[in-house]
Amino acid sequence: MLKVWGRKNSSNVKKVLWCLKELNVPYEQIDVGGPFGGLNEANYLAMNPNASIPTLQDDDFALWESNTIIRYLCTKYDNNTLYPIDPKQRANVEKWMDWSNGSLFSPIQQMMIMIVRTPKEQQNPEIVNALKEKLNKLIKIADDQLAKTTYFAGDAFSLADMAIAPLVYPWLEVCKDRPNFPHIERWFAQLSERPIFRDIVLLPVN
Structure with a gap:
């Protein structure tokens, strides 16, 4: 299952969770950042050296930058309405x-x-x-x-x-x-x- 690292009230995390819901793709959301901390821990920095949110974890593939993440999701799950091919x-x-x-x-x-x-x-x-x-x-x-x-x-x-x-x-x-x-x-x-x-x-x- 996909994992989304980041607190739910972050604007950049919201767009990723929103995209996943629109695509009807199951995911696990893990609170990090803000009051939850955790961004400077070694395991998180190994995925995202920017110590920022969100980070998408897709098996052994980690991706950061929220707009890149939602483009990746639409490409992977073949949604040409949200992200046109033309x-x-x-x-x-x-x-x-x-x-x-x-x-x-x-x-x-x-x-x-x-x-x-x-x-x-x-x-x-x-x-x-x-x-x-x-x-x-x-x-x-x-x-x-x-x-x-x-x-x-x-x-x-x-x-x-x-x-x-x-x-x-x-x-x-x-x-x-x-x-x-x-x-x-x-x-x-x-x-x-x-x-x-x-x-x-x-x-x-x-």
Whole structure:
């Protein structure tokens, strides 16, 4: 059985668990990282020298980097809907996956540290406001795309949405003083109709 190492409330772990559920592939999830620790133990570092989560263990094969993991899973289990074969369609999916990691992940991570996990009285309002403005600009890019297509890579749900949604969710929960982004709201409401999404992604933000 596949093993997924990582705590369930991590955005990067969520996308892997979500993908496995969509593919109907059985797995074992093992809590490491955050309050669970274990990332610097020798056996974990042998699988993932970055001391990060998630790590996928498939028999004697270990894989890290969440977007690479979900691409691997769709390739192994032959799901051409989430991860299309057509080169242009696949590149369009991967473009948004790369955007999620290269552009969106870091400011969302900063938001979690600076706003969610730092007591209000210890926060720097100027830095927090600058971060919120940066996030608004990024979400505007996403909202503009969703004004044109039902999902990020077109009219079909794909790995692009799976990569982005676990990052957008905490932003929606934390940044209540945001501008109106109607297409993000519509897209997120669509995803929220999926039971797997609700069970895996919509956990308390902490």
